[in-house]
Amino acid sequence: MNRFVRAFLQLFAAPRLNMLEDYPKVRQFQRTLAARPASTFRYLDREVVSADGDHPIAVRLFEPRERTRDEVLLFFHGGGWVTGDIESYTPACATMADLTGCLVASVDYRLAPEHPFPAGLEDCERVTRLFLDEPARLGASDADRIVLVGDSAGGNLAAVVSLRLHAAGHRGVRRQILLYPVTQCDHDPRTSPFPSVRNLGDDYRLTNTEVQDYVELYVPDGVERSDPDVAPLLAPDLAGQPETLVITAELDLLRDEGEAYGEALAAAGVDARVHRVDGALHGFISLPRFSRSLREAYEVINAFLDEPVTTRPSTVEAAE
Incomplete structure (x- = not known):
């Protein structure tokens, strides 16, 4: 990346925002940026009742x-x-x-800091369990056709949902796609074991300060941040997880921890593979369709979806 592009990206570096205070402004900016004429997209909104019955969880279905x-x-x-x-x-x-030519179901889980950990995770697990038990609600022919997908914090949630389903003995999905996921809790360049955190956390789309602020808002209790439900890379046993595709971005501080998670899954006997998109920044899944990074990622995703699934659904025997 040349010095002019690097200087331009520094203008948008997150330290210029105090995420602990400015997150409402960021939310509004994102909605404004994403606004399009209603006729542009084909979708259907549905609701799922939370596990405790006290709030609805919106799910938006997108038809290709x-x-x-x-x-x-x-x-x-x-x-x-x-x-x-x-x-x-x-x-x-x-x-x-x-x-992809697939139906996509987007989950509107609860957000921190109004709803800190594990609220959003519980919403995602509730929706996943429901659709695995009743796949017809999603328009799926059977539960084997449901694939978990998440980007960044959503990739973290997808990975953790799979871990929790397996631990609970509930059938899981057979495949998951994790896009530049958060998999560990330490993003301080002074203490992180990963070079990407130390070398890529100042000048690009996502910064160390931003990630640390997000983690603090999501998990106020510092002790809980090392829980595998927050940092799946710390899970003591990754066996029994679904076939996994991890896609990372070369210029993303989360790059190394995402790749480490894919490697840890493979070491545990899981069919897992990692693809790094060269020259890509964090968040590239939201770029315009002509983006090279986006196109490359979808070529890899489609190849993954085209492969026959060999892993059986993730379950464990309930303890007697």
Whole structure:
């Protein structure tokens, strides 16, 4: 990346925002940026009642212009568990539907700091369990056709939902796609074990300060941040997880931890593979359709979806 592009990107570096205070402004900016004429996208809004029955969880279904696959992509959006929603991610999900030929279901989980950990995670798990038990609600022919997908914090939520389903003995999805996921809790360049955190956290789309602010808002209790439900890379046992595709961005501080998670899954006997998109920044899944990074990612995603699934659904025997 030349010095002029680098200087331009520094203008948008997150330290210029105090995420601990400015997250409402970021939410509004994202919605404004994503606004499009209603006729541009084909979608249907539904609601799922939370596990405790005290609030609805909105789910937006996106139909591709041409449906070429039976898979349903159950999508958890990014935004550091604090920003993002089904409105701001509508363009990205419509693109996902069209470029994969799949129905996409976007989950509007609760956000921190109004609803800190584990509220958003519980919403995502509730929706996943319901659709695995009743796949017809999503328009899926069977539960084997449901694929978990998440970007950034949403990739974290997808990975953790799979871990929790397996631990609970509930059938899981057979495949998951994690886009530049958050997999560990330490993003301080002084203490992180990952070079990308130390070298890429100042000048690009996502910064160390922003990630640390997001984690603080999502998990106020510092002790809980090392829980595998927050940092799946710290899970003691990754066996039994679904076939996994991890896609990372070369210029993203989360790059190394995402790749480390894919490697840890493979070491645990999981069919997992990692693809790094060269020259890409964090959040590229929301770029326009002509973006090279976006196109490359979807080529890899479509190849993954085209492969036959060999792993059985993730379950464990209930303890007697």
